[in-house]
Amino acid sequence: MIRRTLLASAAAGLTLGLAAPAMAQDDPTKACFVYVGPIGDGGWTYQHHEGAMAVKEEFGDKVEIAYQESVPEGADAERVITQMALSGCDIIFTTSFGFMDATNNVAAKFPDIKFEHATGYKRDHPNVSTYDARFYEGRAVLGHIAGKMTKTNKIGYIGSFPIPENIQGINSYYLHAKKANPDVELVVTWAYTWFDPAKEADAARAMIDQGVDVIAAHTDSTAPLGEAAKEGGKVIGFGQASDMAAFKTNDDGTPGPRVASIIDNWAPYYIDRVGAVMDGTWEQQASWGGMPEGEVVIGEITEAVPADVKAEAEELIAKMTSGEYHPFTGPINKQDGSAWLAEGEVADDGTLAGMDFYVEGITGEIPN
Structure with missing residues (x-):
């Protein structure tokens, strides 16, 4: 059985092999997390880590949790995600927008591993899902x-x-x-x-x-x-x-x-997706939950x-x-005064997912 480990910090690093060993049926499902900040940031990464710990609390010895914190977006991210894949992770959550390309690049090389990317939109391979919150x-x-x-x-x-x-x-x-x-x-x-x-x-x-x-x-x-x-x-x-x-x-x-x-609150999503890997029901999806989903x-x-x-x-x-009620319910104009949403009209998810404009009344320009 693969030894259960919890990586306590970025300094501790990842204990990795050159290839993922074959897992016995009674081996735990290994859920891995890549964090852009330290788990002690008191905000974004802290909350993702709380979700990871909720997975451990939910499934106990049936899961193994591994993580690496303070991973820069870019080439370092691809290296870390690759190392996690090689270490035997069954599902890898990459928890920052800037990990998007790295996630898809690694997913192409490891089709049997499930990848979940937070706040992105690229699902270039059938083993990649995306998730976001409203x-x-x-x-x-x-x-x-x-x-x-x-x-x-x-x-x-x-x-x-x-x-x-x-x-x-x-x-x-x-x-x-x-x-x-x-x-x-x-x-x-x-x-x-x-x-x-x-x-x-x-x-x-x-x-x-x-x-x-x-x-x-x-x-x-x-x-x-x-x-x-x-x-x-x-x-x-x-x-x-x-x-x-x-x-x-x-x-x-x-x-x-x-x-x-x-x-x-990422706990419900993480528990659901790790559970889906465990029972063989994981499928590619694009999730965008909000207040109704908790x-x-x-x-x-x-x-x-x-x-x-x-x-x-x-x-x-x-x-x-x-x-x-939906927060983007018309009438709403764009910053330049042109009409965006008519009276009672609600913004569609496609427009929101690609939103690149300010609404009327906000001064200044959005940087490139």
Whole structure:
């Protein structure tokens, strides 16, 4: 039987052979994870790792978990994914958009291994699936809170890279802030990184210096909330990808800057897909779950949020969870004023998956 191992950190590395040994029927299914950041980032990678641990809790000795953290997007990713394939992984989850080509390249060489790529769209081989979450649903809720709670009428959003996933979030955040507060203005800052606390902190500081008093982020660390905390209650923000509950309260016991959060709950998906490998029912698919599937969750809305605003946010959550409301429901124009969605029209998934434009009211250009 293959020895069960859990790779504790990138420093520990992967214990690999030159070829995957044949597995006996009673050998565990080996589920492997490639992370773009450290599992201690408190955000994106932390939450994916929580999903991996949920797989272990669900299946016990029937599964073996292996992972590598802080894998750069690019050539290093292909090397790591290849090593995982050689080490006997039965299913490999690659958890960042920039792993897309590397995932498909390796999948072509290992047709008997299942590959799952997060947030991408390429499924070049029958053993590759993609999965994503409708983060824009959570952004709608955070945008409503931001629009209601800003005192300066200037709210901020830190983007990682100008890909559709980020642009969806920016547009949803702004649209719902604008509905809540017609005077709101949005400042967008691109960090060009998924995880770099120094850059994220600089981006947050630059916005605060411009008068922004509510900050959302699509980057992976807690640094933006750390900058908000320095403002002594004048700036608020949101947990990103995980709850970031440590920022609910400051060290002196006063309310902290984190007033709500958007939580990526990957556990149900990971359990389902590993289970499908175990029982032989795995098939290629493109999954895009949201609030109805339990993949997008809004963390506790704290008492810093007025009761009426909290009630409105909870109503919005309930309507999206039931399917009664879609965040991109017309009338909505594009940034240049041209019509996009007519009254009552709902954006289709194809347009959202390739979204490359801002909605009307957002200033600035989307970088190439």
